Amino acid sequence: MRLLLVEDDRHLGKATEEGLRESFAVDWVRSAEDAQSAIATTQYDLVLLDINLPGQSGLEFLKNVRKNKNAIPVLLLTARDAVYHRVEGLNAGADDYLVKPFDLDELLARCSALLRRSSGQVEPIIKIHDIAFEPATGKLEQAGINIVLSARERAIFDVLIHNVDRPVSKSKIEERIYDWGSEGIESNTIEVHISGLRRKLGRDLIKTLRGVGYMICS
Secondary structure (H helix, E strand, C coil), X not given: CEEEEECCCHHHHHHHHHHHCCCCEEEXXXXXXXXXXXXXXXXXXEEEEECCCCCCCHHHHHHHHHHCCCCCXXXXXXXXXXXXXXXXXXXXXXXXXXXXXXXXXXXHHHHHHHHHHHCCCCCCCEEECCEEEECCCCEEEECCEECCCCHXXXXXXXXXXXXXXXXXXXXXXXXXXXXXXXXXXXXXXXXXXXXXXXXXXXXXXXXXXXXXXXXXXX
């Protein structure tokens, strides 16, 4: 899953970005104008939006996003804890809010809840065949046995299991798991990680559709 963090405070932005990268691909911008350019060129699963931004405010940015019929989930990060400010943000189109300073675990939990809701997933654990996967924590069990995935394997598996019975192209996988800070991406990187997943979960779980991509079948 790929997130856009819009936060102008350098220290908070860096700490939040680093914390989120344990679970997600994250692009960090520091103004509404840069955020607008980012969502115009990149598909994100969630936006984490500070209200107090230089230039255009976070709320104005959010209103424009909704005006353009963009339904991407938005989590507001705000130092304003008055009820009026929270209501104002929700009425502008936010899906949830978190008051600063916040705990990273709560932020991750709220992000995961919004991502589940936007994908139509009700339960926090996805079950298919003999596999149980918890996207929020990355915990994966097969036939009751814990399976340890690398960070990239987990990211690819997350994309595929959220698209069961739908093929996902290599380029789409790369777009979902790599952010602007990713370096050294080799042409066969996805294939290598898919091979690792097959070694750990069985060769029949992930299908290769020649010229199309990869798919997990129900």
